Amino acid sequence: MQETRIAVLGCGGRMGRRLLAVTLQSDGCRLVGGSVRSESPLLGQDLGRLAGHGDIGVESSANTREVLADCEVAIDFTTPEATAQHAAMAAETGTALVVGTTGMTDDDLAALQQAAERIPVVYGRNMSLGVNLLALLVEQAARALDASYDIEIVEMHHRHKVDAPSGTALLLGEAAAAGRSVALAEVERQGRSGITGSRPAGEIGFASLRGGDVPGDHSVILAGDGERIELGHRASNRDVFALGAVKAARWVKGRPAGLYGMLDVLGLGAAQQA
Ligand SMILES: NC(=O)C1=CN([C@@H]2O[C@H](COP(=O)(O)OP(=O)(O)OC[C@H]3O[C@@H](n4cnc5c(N)ncnc54)[C@H](OP(=O)(O)O)[C@@H]3O)[C@@H](O)[C@H]2O)C=CC1
Numbered sequence: 106m107q108e109t110r111i112a113v114l115g116c117g118g119r120m121g122r123r124l125l126a127v128t129l130q131s132d133g134c135r136l137v138g139g140s141v142r143s144e145s146p147l148l149g150q151d152l153g154r155l156a157g158h159g160d161i162g163v164e165s166s167a168n169t170r171e172v173l174a175d176c177e178v179a180i181d182f183t184t185p186e187a188t189a190q191h192a193a194m195a196a197e198t199g200t201a202l203v204v205g206t207t208g209m210t211d212d213d214l215a216a217l218q219q220a221a222e223r224i225p226v227v228y229g230r231n232m233s234l235g236v237n238l239l240a241l242l243v244e245q246a247a248r249a250l251d252a253s254y255d256i257e258i259v260e261m262h263h264r265h266k267v268d269a270p271s272g273t274a275l276l277l278g279e280a281a282a283a284g285r286s287v288a289l290a291e292v293e294r295q296g297r298s299g300i301t302g303s304r305p306a307g308e309i310g311f312a313s314l315r316g317g318d319v320p321g322d323h324s325v326i327l328a329g330d331g332e333r334i335e336l337g338h339r340a341s342n343r344d345v346f347a348l349g350a351v352k353a354a355r356w357v358k359g360r361p362a363g364l365y366g367m368l369d370v371l372g373l374g375a376a377q378q379a
């Protein structure tokens with residue numbers, strides 16, 4: 106099989122470095138570029154060194170357009186603003202995209218959708234096999250149980266995470282809401298404090314914890330009278346996300362333009378779930 110030429114946008118970040126390393130170690134992949142911001146102290150660094158390997162003779166660049174033009178698939182785990190700009194550029198260069206950035210606004214998502222009219226884009230708020238399987242189980246459990254079972258979603262992440270609830274928590278909330286055939290926006294409750302009143306039936310609650318170096322823990326609790334069901338996932342390192350992203354990069358190469366989700370990549374179902 107032909108090699109997939111991959112570039113990593115935001116290659117100096119926590120995920121960026123693991124994406125470099127996993128791409129370098131993956132059969133059928135060639136790491137051909139990486140971008141950093143023009144102000145970054147990591148500009149011009151060898152990508153192999155950034156990944157914790159030996160030098161590979163490819164340096165980080167602040168010329169994102171050139172990086173995009175030189176690869177077949179770009180993987181983007183940066184910030185919502187940067188991802189929206191990268192999507193517009195990738196549509197111009199005709200480069201396929203794999204996006205893992207969370208905290209995207211409706212406008213940022215619209216930029217991804219617009220790009221997906223011209224290029225194939227995989228968008229996944231969690232690239233691990235386990236979380237995507239968990240989302241299917243949550244949907245099934247929420248469908249099987251009536252609204253006398255209260256659904257609460259708890260997530261914990263490292264102290265550096267800037268968005269809450271996590272993209273994964275929202276993905277799991279959407280899965281639970283789909284199981285109940287309601288829109289999440291109609292029933293979600295993000296955080297509680299003060300005199301909140303008693304809990305309305307049907308609410309889907311979110312709680313976010315931050316601390317230490319936790320790569321990502323998620324629990325979905327379905328609490329009824331006399332029993333409680335807990336479905337959960339714990340990532341023990343970031344490679345589980347990077348491996349999913351590189352798998353998506355290999356999968357998306359050569360696909361028609363469109364917005365795809367990790368369920369498509371993982372072959373877990375026809376649903377378009379990002
Ligand atoms: N979908 C999934 O499976 C996962 C998603 N994520 C998401 O990925 C994102 C990144 O997470 P994480 O790696 O922890 O965060 P980091 O802050 O460590 O990394 C983000 C990187 O993007 C860089 N960056 C920002 N703007 C640009 C730009 N215009 N051009 C090039 N680089 C840019 C930053 O550079 P600088 O430092 O110079 O500002 C930084 O190095 C988050 O949204 C997170 O939620 C994380 C893990 C898994």
Ligand SMILES: O=C(O)C1=N[C@H](C(=O)O)C[C@H](O)C1
Nearest residue numbers: 207230266271272273320321
């Ligand atoms: O910022 C992170 O680290 C993570 N972000 C994603 C999210 O917001 O769900 C995925 C993973 O949990 C790690």
